Amino acid sequence: MxxxxxxxxxxxxxxxxxxxxxxxxxxxxxxxxxxxxxxxxxxxxxxxxxxxxxxxxxxxxxxxxxxxxxxxxxxxxxxxxxxxxxxxxxxxxxxxxxxxxxxxxxxxxxxxxxxxVERGRNWVHTKVIDDATGKPVPCRVHFRSPEGIPYAPHGHHAHVNSNMGTWHFDVGGDVRLGQITYAYIDGTCQGWLPRGEVIVDVARGYEYEPLRTKVEIEPGQRTLELRLKRWRQMNEEGWYSGDSHVHFLSAQGSLTEAQGEDLNVVNLLQSQWGGLFTNTEEFTGGEMATDNGDYIVYVSQENRQHFLGHLILMGLKEPVMPWCSDGPGEAELGGTLEVPMAEWADRCREQGGSVVIPDLPSPNGEPASLIATGRADAVEMLRHGTYMHGEYYRYLNCGYKLPLVGGTDKMSSDVPVGIYRTYVQIPKDEPFTYDNWCKYMAAGRTFHSGGPLIRFSVDGHEVGATVQLPGNGGTVEVLAEAESVVPIHTLEVVQEGRVVASAEETKGTRKLSLKAEVKVEGHSWLAARCSGPGYEQSVPHFDGWGRGIMAHTSPVYLACGGEWWMFNQETAQYMLTLVDGSLHYIRHNSRLHLRGDITHHHGEEDHLAYLERPFLQAQEAIHRRIHQLGVPH
Structure with a gap:
């Protein structure tokens, strides 16, 4: 032959x-x-x-x-x-x-x-070392040849699911950002690397300097050491990061990826998708943490209804059922409307949990009612956009104190946990625990980060605080600073949504700061934000959503001559319109069982009255504010 x-x-x-x-x-x-x-x-x-x-x-x-x-x-x-x-x-x-x-x-x-282009290859054991501690550090890594051919660590993918979609499929252990698939490792890995020039790309969240460099693999070489340098230690400053909104990972997988992204908290959420129930087996009613307590995963829920809206329930001790309601795509085919979001919020609060409205305001049925009745502890921004900002500012300007949180809604391998994250400030005399993280999130001591780390103070008061001023107002000093491992172009201070101070670098930079005097004529709020050119033109990440690089603080509130309050009649009417629309949907469009045929989970005889109740409460609360202020309508 x-x-x-x-x-x-x-x-x-x-x-x-x-x-x-x-x-x-x-x-x-x-x-x-x-x-x-x-x-x-x-x-x-x-x-x-x-x-x-x-x-x-x-x-x-x-x-x-x-x-x-x-x-x-x-x-x-x-x-x-x-x-x-x-x-x-x-x-x-x-x-x-x-x-x-x-x-x-x-x-x-x-x-x-x-x-x-085969040049030969070696089986190489790689360690990624924290430059300060000298110990292996969890991170994500990517190896490639000069031509761009990837060499994944053994046990990981060179191309997650062959670069195809990964919704609820192949979600954990690797992440894809555009062209690149990264492997999450504990600081060590092994596998084939080509001889000669190799390009490595290593990252660990937003507080470490990413490493992208060339190394040389010689014939016979069997080890490689890389070093990552931490440039900021937010925990030492009292700030702890978390992702409010993660799906489909396992609890252990969440902990692995949290460490790889230097993310202190992952809220892993059970939910329902028609006939699919996810993460049921992960729920324990308690937290899962690393031995040193620096990284925590808590399995809770996102309860969803396709018209009324979605709700994140944090810190549950027991599941709040039903998880979803009223048919596809959230609940089962042909399912009936069994529960309003207010009921989910109340059951969560009864357990000492925290309630977050995700992706404000979508879907935009019940969020206004939850806000009007004080059932929302915070609101989440999943993407950078004028509409999302406008909705958030609208409620603040109507006198509702709403902390801002960042989350990813991770459901696929092209979204890293914490690419949008929430930093929560915990007093230095209190320990970092999940309960404290939720407590101070609800207190408004937060900023949302899609890369930049932002500081903001008003007359020395930090985010979440209420600054007392005389009845005729006055002038306050604002200090803002943003630093970032990804490029930023604009840093702004907004008052009631209007830009009152800014700093800009059109070519992009890693650091911006400003100091300004802002005039205050009545009850108001201030916040700091940073992003791309002109702020609204954000530079996109390479994740599957193309989210904009940004950061935004929760407000500092300014009270003039008494307790803080604000009111906007247009927003109040907008909220009443949403409440009326939700009531109309419940009465005329939702799917309901015939009365008398069903014993519902709540045990009440009149199911329609049960569904309507929180919306009627919201109507009353909004009207009460209008009447107290003597506003004609």
Whole structure:
């Protein structure tokens, strides 16, 4: 025989280049067939050069190559094998494997070039060391060749789910940010690395300097040490980070990824998605923590209704059921409206838990009623946008104190836990515990971060405080500072939603600060925020949502000559309209069982009256405020 009938060689990496621009731009996947061997799926390589990548946004991903050239594939074949490159069944080019190997680079056709880039490889044990402690530190890592071919640590993916969707699928242990899949490790990993030049990309949340650099792997080398440097220790300053909104990870997986992102708290939420119930088995009614107590996972719930809204229930000791209501896509097919969100909030509060309205204001049925009746401890911002900011400011300007929290709504592997996170300030004479984190979140001692770490004070008072001024107001001094491992362009102080002080660096920077005097003529609030050019034009992360890099504090409230209050008649009427709309939905559109056929979970005879009650309470609360202020309506 001229050759073995069965290929006995290992795979070699081959880069596929499509010289014609129209072929290269085409997003349809390439197919590689080998008649006497095997080939992996081909994957697009980065469009940027290695040098461009090294100068890019370290540790936080890379733009996805949406085309199909260059791509890479791994091939193991007999010398006589024919390698074909196809798209939608059409052969774009073919070459004999022996020629590809011997020549290194061949023109398979005018439309296809094949190049072998295998340089040999070593099985390498890697340690990532905290530069201050000298000990391995949990983080996420990515290794690649100069061409961009990924080398995942053993046990991890080079491409999570082959770069396809991952909703409730393949969610834990790895994360994809655009082109790059990162592996979460405990500070150690092992696996194949190519000989010669290797590019590493390592990150650990927002308080460590990301590391993106070249290393050299010599023949025979079996170990590699990398070092991460912490540039900020927020815990020592009394601030503790958390993600308000995570789905589908296991409790242990949440703890692993929390440590990899240096995230102190993960709120892992049970929920229902039609007939699918998730994380049921994870609930214990208590926290799960690392031995040193620095990282905590608490399994609670997100209860959801498609029209009235969603609600995060933190710190539950017992489940609050039913989890979802009134049919798809939240509850079961044909399901009836069994519970308003107010009932969920009340049951959570009875257990000593905290209630957060996620992704304010969507869905926008019951949030206004919850806010009017004081059932919401905080509101969450999942994305950077004018609409979300406007809704938040609207309620503040109507006199409702609402702390701001950040969360991810992580449901897939293209969202890192804590890419949007909440920093909560706990007094230095009190310990970091989950209960204290929730307590001071509800007290408004928070800022939302999608990268920047922001400080803000008004006459020396920090976020969440109420500053007492004379009845005629006065002038206050505001100090704001933002530092970030990802670029920021604008730092602003807003008063009642209006910009009253700002600092800007049009080219982007890592640090901005400002000091200003702000005139106060009556009850008011101030907050600090930072983001991209002009603030509203945010620079997107490479996560699946393309969330904007930003930070925003909860307010400092300014009370003039007495207890703080504010009122806006337009917002009050807006809230009444939402309450009326929800009542109309309940009475005329929701699916309900016939009266007398059902004994409901609440045990009341009149189910419709039970559903209407919190909305009638909200109407009364809003009208009471209007009448107390003597506002005609």
């Amino acid at each position: 001229d050759e073995e009938p069965i290929c006995r060689e290992g795979t070699r990496e081959v880069i596929i280049t499509l010289p014609r621009e129209e072929d290269a731009r085409e997003s349809a996947a390439l197919e590689v067939e080998v008649d006497r061997g095997v080939a992996t799926y081909p994957y697009p390589l980065p469009e940027d050069t290695a040098e461009d990548f090294l100068d890019g946004r370290k540790g936080w991903g890379e733009a996805q190559n949406e085309g199909s050239s260059p791509s890479y594939v791994e091939i193991a074949a007999n010398p006589s094998a024919i390698v074909q490159v196809k798209r939608d069944g059409e052969v774009l080019g073919e070459a004999r494997w022996s020629e590809v190997r011997e020549q290194g680079c061949v023109e398979a056709s005018p439309r296809v070039q094949l190049e072998v």
